[in-house]
Amino acid sequence: MSARVHALVERTYRHESRRVLATLIRRLGDFDLAEEALHDAFMAAVDQWPREGIPDNPRAWLVTAGRFKAIDRLRRRARFDTSLEKLAERLDEAPPGRGDPADVDAVEDDRLRLIFTCCHPALTASARVALTLREVCGLTTEQIAHAFLTRPATVAQRIVRAKAKIRDAGIPYQVPEASELSERLESVLSVIYLVFNEGYTASVGDRMTCGELAEESIRLGRLLLDLLPDPEVMGLLALMLLHEARRVSRTSVAGEPVLLADQDRCLWDRAMIDEGQTLIERAFATGEVGPYTLQAAIVAEHAGAASAEQTDWSRIVGLYDVLLQASPSPIVELNRAVAVAMRDGPEAGLALVDALLASGELADYRLAHAARADLCHRLGDDERARIAYRQALHLSEQLPERAFLERRLAELGDITVPETTTPHPEEEGGASRS
Amino acid sequence: MKYLCLVYSDEELLHSLPESPRDEECLAYAESVQSSGRLIAGEALAPVQTATTVRVRTGKTTVTDGPFAETKEQLAGFYMVEARDLNEALNIAAGIPAARVGSIEVRPVRELDVPARPAAAGDPR
Numbered sequence: 346m347s348a349r350v351h352a353l354v355e356r357t358y359r360h361e362s363r364r365v366l367a368t369l370i371r372r373l374g375d376f377d378l379a380e381e382a383l384h385d386a387f388m389a390a391v392d393q394w395p396r397e398g399i400p401d402n403p404r405a406w407l408v409t410a411g412r413f414k415a416i417d418r419l420r421r422r423a424r425f426d427t428s429l430e431k432l433a434e435r436l437d438e439a440p441p442g443r444g445d446p447a448d449v450d451a452v453e454d455d456r457l458r459l460i461f462t463c464c465h466p467a468l469t470a471s472a473r474v475a476l477t478l479r480e481v482c483g484l485t486t487e488q489i490a491h492a493f494l495t496r497p498a499t500v501a502q503r504i505v506r507a508k509a510k511i512r513d514a515g516i517p518y519q520v521p522e523a524s525e526l527s528e529r530l531e532s533v534l535s536v537i538y539l540v541f542n543e544g545y546t547a548s549v550g551d552r553m554t555c556g557e558l559a560e561e562s563i564r565l566g567r568l569l570l571d572l573l574p575d576p577e578v579m580g581l582l583a584l585m586l587l588h589e590a591r592r593v594s595r596t597s598v599a600g601e602p603v604l605l606a607d608q609d610r611c612l613w614d615r616a617m618i619d620e621g622q623t624l625i626e627r628a629f630a631t632g633e634v635g636p637y638t639l640q641a642a643i644v645a646e647h648a649g650a651a652s653a654e655q656t657d658w659s660r661i662v663g664l665y666d667v668l669l670q671a672s673p674s675p676i677v678e679l680n681r682a683v684a685v686a687m688r689d690g691p692e693a694g695l696a697l698v699d700a701l702l703a704s705g706e707l708a709d710y711r712l713a714h715a716a717r718a719d720l721c722h723r724l725g726d727d728e729r730a731r732i733a734y735r736q737a738l739h740l741s742e743q744l745p746e747r748a749f750l751e752r753r754l755a756e757l758g759d760i761t762v763p764e765t766t767t768p769h770p771e772e773e774g775g776a777s778r779s
Numbered sequence: 780m781k782y783l784c785l786v787y788s789d790e791e792l793l794h795s796l797p798e799s800p801r802d803e804e805c806l807a808y809a810e811s812v813q814s815s816g817r818l819i820a821g822e823a824l825a826p827v828q829t830a831t832t833v834r835v836r837t838g839k840t841t842v843t844d845g846p847f848a849e850t851k852e853q854l855a856g857f858y859m860v861e862a863r864d865l866n867e868a869l870n871i872a873a874g875i876p877a878a879r880v881g882s883i884e885v886r887p888v889r890e891l892d893v894p895a896r897p898a899a900a901g902d903p904r
Contacts, residue, residue: 466842467831467865506828510844514829514887517864525866528840 350395357403358387363483365407367455371518373415373436376508381418386411412436457520457572464533465516472507473536475500482561492558493543534581534637537565541585559589576628580638583624587644590617601749606653618648636672639664658688675706679713691723711740715750727757781819785854790826802891820859825887831865833872833883840873847882855881
């Protein structure tokens with residue numbers, strides 16, 4: 346009996362703890378107090394459910410228990426700080442009303458409130474990511490630190506500072522009004538995509554993929570789509586699914602990156618690709634096509650092609666043209682240049698890449714030099730290719746990518762390095778947005 | 780003439796030196812200027828970690844964490860506003876015409892930490 350109840354409490358924790366937390370933050374008006382209350386509520390459940398039976402609505406029970414526990418805590422602290430007594434009284438008197446945790450709409454609104462608050466633009470990007478993974482996804486600070494190759498103390502400090510800013514600067518716990526929604530949604534989408542990209546290509550260190558972060562960001566994308574079916578949410582989820590579908594084929598057994606043209610397309614996850622394509626169609630059908638949807642559409646072109654040669658490069662260049670209008674960025678121009686090289690030949694692509702490098706914006710971007718190297722090589726100019734590969738190698742900090750660049754250099758007869766390889770803006774949307 | 784007296788200091792030192800002012804002293808001085816009929820408004824600000832900066836460029840509002848950092852920029856004016864929360868304050872800030880060429884730093888006003896006493900009409904904070 347008790348083992349069964351314990352299992353149920355554990356399962357409830359897994360499925361409901363983030364919802365209960367989201368509602369408690371609204372009811373209590375404070376992140377830390379809500380977290381303590383969440384902890385207390387589950388302790389109470391472990392204690393009481395085996396004796397008193399499982400409540401009909403465990404979530405509502407937990408919210409109510411958490412709220413009472415928080416009021417108790419405030420009353421105890423009020424002995425030392427009298428200002429807390431008033432707060433405890435106010436919380437005690439707050440009517441349940443629409444905040445009733447049995448009210449499904451209210452609970453879903455709370456989850457959205459939590460997402461928008463954690464992704465508020467008045468917080469730094471790194472704080473938004475840490476706070477979202479901690480509060481919305483329920484990851485521990487150790488897990489977040491591990492995924493981002495940083496120390497748990499650093500992550501913990503970011504979260505503490507972010508919560509302090511939310512409290513002290515008066516960042517409200519609410520879903521933005523319609524007039525602000527699209528701008529604020531951009532910030533939420535960029536946090537999710539940042540998490541995904543960190544999982545997709547770690548920019549430093551010796552690992553190429555970090556599957557857990559990618560899975561977590563896709564889960565977040567699905568949650569957001571459930572809560573807010575905006576076309577760009579569809580676009581972002583599609584983009585992540587389409588990239589993720591190729592995970593296995595993206596690295597060799599030795600851990601080095603494999604270029605799109607050389608990937609084994611049989612390894613691609615067709616179910617994920619189909620789901621991504623369906624989402625893109627849904628997004629296009631709304632008539633509001635944004636940058637994420639356009640990037641997803643570009644990746645979908647690749648995913649749908651039988652080989653690099655059979656890819657519709659004209660359509661891809663066209664999609665890049667629209668993307669550049671919606672969201673101008675030198676990296677998008679670089680990717681477009683690579684697509685132009687595939688459509689019109691390396692000379693046309695090289696002219697565009699050289700113009701971009703001359704403008705100075707991408708001078709320190711390793712993939713721009715790698716793209717230039719590849720185009721020079723295709724034009725038979727291996728001397729210039731070697732110089733560009735060396736430049737890319739000089740700028741690369743990622744071990745598998747360095748190995749790839751070194752192998753490329755050795756293949757071109759470069760004697761300054763023993764082994765060879767080169768990354769390359771993949772001939773597609775690329776996982777980096779800007 | 781009206782004058783604005785701006786208080787600058789190293790936040791680390793503002794409250795920690797032997798000669799650092801205590802909130803009671805700040806309030807007492809504000810009250811003395813008030814009673815001389817010369818105080819229009821005066822407030823202490825929350826620490827710089829609570830700052831958010833708003834800029835409007837080509838019609839798009841960008842909001843960033845932290846105070847304005849361009850050393851080329853000089854203080855050109857101020858608005859003290861009553862807002863429900865930071866979002867409302869940021870909206871008002873984004874509407875300030877100078878946000879199109881400069882930066883608007885938005886920071887909460889801080890209540891001075893002095894013992895409670897009965898409030899009197901026209902009492903400065």
